Amino acid sequence: MASGPERPLTPKLVAQMAQLAGLSLSLERSAELLPVLEGLFEGDTKIRALELGSTPAVGPTWGGGDE
Amino acid sequence: MSDLELLTKSIPEIGRLLRSGQLSPVELTTLTLQRIEELDIQLNTFITVTHEKALEGARRAERELRSGLDRGPLHGVPVALKDLIDTAGIRTTCGSRILRDHIPEQDAPLGRNLEAAGAVLVGKTNLLEFAYGIVHPDYGQTNNPWDRTRTSGGSSGGSAAAVAAGLCFAAVGTDTGGSIRIPASYCGIAGFKPTYGRVSLEGVFPLSWSLDHAGPLARSSEDARLLLEGMLGKKVPAVEVDLKGLHFGVIQREGPEVEPEVVRVFDAACRALQSAGAEVREVEIAGLELADAALLNVLFPEASLIHQRWIAERPEDYAPFTRTQIELGFTIPATVYLRAQQFRRYLTRQFLQALSTVDLLISPSVAWVAPHEDPAVAGQEGSAEGRRSAPHNLTGLPALSLNAGFGAHGLPVGVQIIGKPNAEALVLGVGTALERLLPEAQKVPPLALA
Numbered sequence: 001m002a003s004g005p006e007r008p009l010t011p012k013l014v015a016q017m018a019q020l021a022g023l024s025l026s027l028e029r030s031a032e033l034l035p036v037l038e039g040l041f042e043g044d045t046k047i048r049a050l051e052l053g054s055t056p057a058v059g060p061t062w063g064g065g066d067e
Numbered sequence: 068m069s070d071l072e073l074l075t076k077s078i079p080e081i082g083r084l085l086r087s088g089q090l091s092p093v094e095l096t097t098l099t100l101q102r103i104e105e106l107d108i109q110l111n112t113f114i115t116v117t118h119e120k121a122l123e124g125a126r127r128a129e130r131e132l133r134s135g136l137d138r139g140p141l142h143g144v145p146v147a148l149k150d151l152i153d154t155a156g157i158r159t160t161c162g163s164r165i166l167r168d169h170i171p172e173q174d175a176p177l178g179r180n181l182e183a184a185g186a187v188l189v190g191k192t193n194l195l196e197f198a199y200g201i202v203h204p205d206y207g208q209t210n211n212p213w214d215r216t217r218t219s220g221g222s223s224g225g226s227a228a229a230v231a232a233g234l235c236f237a238a239v240g241t242d243t244g245g246s247i248r249i250p251a252s253y254c255g256i257a258g259f260k261p262t263y264g265r266v267s268l269e270g271v272f273p274l275s276w277s278l279d280h281a282g283p284l285a286r287s288s289e290d291a292r293l294l295l296e297g298m299l300g301k302k303v304p305a306v307e308v309d310l311k312g313l314h315f316g317v318i319q320r321e322g323p324e325v326e327p328e329v330v331r332v333f334d335a336a337c338r339a340l341q342s343a344g345a346e347v348r349e350v351e352i353a354g355l356e357l358a359d360a361a362l363l364n365v366l367f368p369e370a371s372l373i374h375q376r377w378i379a380e381r382p383e384d385y386a387p388f389t390r391t392q393i394e395l396g397f398t399i400p401a402t403v404y405l406r407a408q409q410f411r412r413y414l415t416r417q418f419l420q421a422l423s424t425v426d427l428l429i430s431p432s433v434a435w436v437a438p439h440e441d442p443a444v445a446g447q448e449g450s451a452e453g454r455r456s457a458p459h460n461l462t463g464l465p466a467l468s469l470n471a472g473f474g475a476h477g478l479p480v481g482v483q484i485i486g487k488p489n490a491e492a493l494v495l496g497v498g499t500a501l502e503r504l505l506p507e508a509q510k511v512p513p514l515a516l517a
Contacts, residue, residue: 014398022375023397033395036445040367040395043360044403047410050354057408061263061415061463062488 092143096125142185150191153270175270180300192225200444220250237285245456248468252481253437263463288498306496311344316425328474364407371396432468432481
């Protein structure tokens with residue numbers, strides 16, 4: 001099971017990622033997450049291609065301007 | 068006048084009857100509770116019906132109105148709250164097994180404000196588990212008043228169905244990717260997501276802090292405005308909108324997932340605007356096709372953080388796919404989350420650029436009419452369902468769904484109006500103006516007429 005050359009995903013890797021974030025997952029449950037996770041990473045790859053540079057990641061989305 | 072006619076009147080109309088003495092708040096609340104008793108077994112709209120609190124509130128409203136104390140348009144009017152909004156002494160389950168016995172000590176400020184406005188709380192409405200896109204089997208699906216074999220939508224489906232069926236005059240919902248506007252569209256009523264941050268979320272159980280909004284569901288845009296005023300505890304001006312000369316930008320009219328009947332109703336609404344003198348033209352929003360991915364890459368990690376203790380200690384208590392969605396959030400790297408957050412600012416710039424060339428944006432609210440079941444958030448169908456609502460959770464712009472007509476099965480079809488930040492009054496005023504142009508769309512479901 002792989003998501004493509006850029007970010008190969010396996011149940012073991014998914015379980016390790018969850019473990020690092022604080023959740024223990026069996027390999028069986030990790031495997032169930034793979035198809036959705038691959039889709040999320042594909043979306044992220046497209047967002048990354050926008051090269052958003054130093055665009056802020058926090059604060060009001062419109063910079064606080066009013067109507 | 069029949070009980071049903073009374074229970075489906077607008078808030079200003081019912082207010083006139085209450086103030087003239089033709090109807091008392093206790094009579095109105097008693098009728099409402101009776102209707103809940105009769106219909107809720109079919110619809111499954113309420114998790115908790117607050118009989119005693121409702122009658123106590125109605126008696127107080129009656130005393131106050133008779134003594135000349137008038138708290139405003141909601142005084143003596145039965146309303147409901149989605150069951151993830153804290154109510155002191157009344158259980159607040161979030162549609163979950165985990166919180167099935169949770170009784171908050173304090174009211175959420177938006178509920179306190181509604182009580183101060185004299186609204187009468189008749190109950191806590193059903194929702195998808197923790198507002199996360201899945202029905203928990205302990206509570207079951209809220210059925211659609213237009214066709215009980217179909218869902219009323221999620222996650223504020225109980226609020227939407229209760230309003231549509233005349234079980235209350237308005238209800239509060241929450242919206243993280245469309246959870247007010249999708250059920251409003253499926254149930255044929257108005258549902259409004261205000262600008263991000265406009266309504267306090269204190270005492271509202273979070274799904275995703277940076278995407279969550281609370282807002283009103285009601286049988287018209289004007290009633291939604293009145294409920295929003297009550298939630299805020301301050302005025303939202305009623306704007307009498309002249310559509311002539313207003314410029315509307317059409318977005319997301321088409322797509323492989325859009326049902327032809329939705330396009331037909333949407334186009335008819337656009338023609339009605341044009342006939343009233345508005346200008347309607349297509350506009351482009353760069354990057355909009357990436358909104359699905361950005362939403363999930365923000366939503367999943369935020370939601371998982373909120374549930375981190377329970378998912379470790381009692382995962383079996385979640386509905387199976389809620390559990391899966393929470394687990395997913397633990398596998399998304401911080402950089403992916405932050406890129407999605409950056410994208411939100413980029414997307415908002417694109418929207419504001421479009422809104423510098425037109426006054427408002429307009430789109431179908433959902434690509435289809437009410438399905439038989441709610442699709443999960445994490446999946447192709449879930450993304451397609453929220454494709455027209457979720458972008459406005461990412462940007463935080465105010466967005467209103469109102470009923471614009473009916474599709475092939477006689478099911479409601481919603482149209483969405485989107486405005487600039489803090490343009491609540493204008494968006495709701497346009498909603499009222501459009502509803503006047505579409506009188507055949509402003510009707511109650513056959514269930515309510517039975």
